[in-house]
Amino acid sequence: MSFTNLLVHVDDSDRCGERLTVALTLAQKHGAALTGLFAQSDSSGAGIVTRKAGPALTQAAQRARELFEEKAREAGVTTRWWQLSHGEYGHVIAETVICSRYVDLAVFGQHDPEDSRVPADLLEEVVLNAGRPILVVPHSGSYPQLADRPVIAWNGSREAARAVNDALPLLKQASSVLLLAFHTQPRAEGGGTVPQVDILEHLASHGVKATQERMTIASMTPMDAVLSRASDHGADLLVMGGFGGYGGSLFPLFGRGSNTRQILRQMTLPVLLSH
Template sequence: MSYTNLLVHLDDTERCEERLTLALSLAQSHGATLTGLFAQSETSGAGIVTRRAGPALLQAAERAKDSFEAKAREAGVKCRWWQLGHGEYGHVISETTICCRYVDLAIFGQHDPNGDNRVPPDLIEEVVLNAGRPILVVPHAGRFPRLGDRPVIAWNGSREAARAVNDALPLLKRASSVLLLAFHTHPGGGEGGNVPQVDILEHLASHGVTAEQERLTISTMTPMDAVLSRASDHGADLLVMGGFGGYGGSLFPLFGRGSNTRQILRQMTLPVLLSH
């Protein structure tokens, strides 16, 4: 099992280079084709009104294309280029979401509230929720030369968590150490509670993935604070989790639908693979 088609979101920001480097590394290791998707909001009023890309947006796309194709050639990665027709807010979200449906994994950069962002701030949330494909989000700060050697899985037995584990299998199978964090909402939940003790480990083992499991009880710390803290202790280089509904509902009734995903997207310090 491997990824054969990857997509990396590109724009005209300096941080774009970091996620492109990571995407090229993934494409190399999996022998995958990498699609560069240029999707950026229009800064020219004329472009927004006419629903056509303005000159500044076209120039930014051309710069991004030249850089993408040159780096792909240098890395020996087969590539293709897509770009949106214009940069109207809703168009960027809807068309980017559709493009992600035609690949195995899409790679995006975390929104930086204090940085130079060229896309809608809710782009990643909308793509995770509606694309039907796993989304790998790269933090807006830091360098990530390796990915998936020491992944952590946030597991609560939900549909979204199950999808995330399955979507991440090509990465998990190559890992040297996999830590699975299984959650209880209160002490004394019993061995047969919301999270089966052995089933997910058996499933991973059937794919050649040996994982260590830890059971965490959520008390004063929010689920995502607990995940991030343990991931840091583990020296993790990837977090795998279900997006949005995966940490809402009956398992964590004190937290609204999607609240934990949004917290991760704000506070993440390592790459996160999200599935919905």
């Protein structure tokens, strides 16, 4: 299992360059091709009415493409360019979701209310509906190294299992992997027997040597605990299930999806999300 085909969301925002750097670094490391997808909201009424890109959006796309191609040449990465036909709200969301389904991993930026060029809920919709792992780059900071010291947020959920499997190409190349196993309360005695499943054993079968820490959630939310421990560990990537995460029947204290939204608001390091 490896990454051969990556996508990076491109727009005319100030943080686009950092996203490109992260995506190109991944492409180099894995020998993958990189698709640049220009998707941005159109601020001109004409573009929205005619379903064609207005002059401002056309110019923004040109600037973004020039930046993308310049950085790709410098990195020596094989690329292709995709561009949405216009910037109407629903079109940007729907087409971006569809495009993200045709790659192994898609790189997006954390929504920044102060410098946004896309619908506020674009990232959530992509994570929820693309069916592919999404790597989210924070809207501040620089990340020249990625996935050397990843942390996995693990609770045994479907989404967490998908995230771990989707992240295997990154985890295999890491020098240190920490798995945080979360519980909202101490384990009850009895309740029947279950097979002795072990996520560390599964990772080891793929050549990933990880250490595990068990954490019981008490006074803080799961995501606060994850971010705090990731910081202590010096992590450069967080791997977790998205929109399912720690909600549902296993952990009824937390609303479904609430932890993913908290991470998307408060993230302090790149996050790989799978749903």
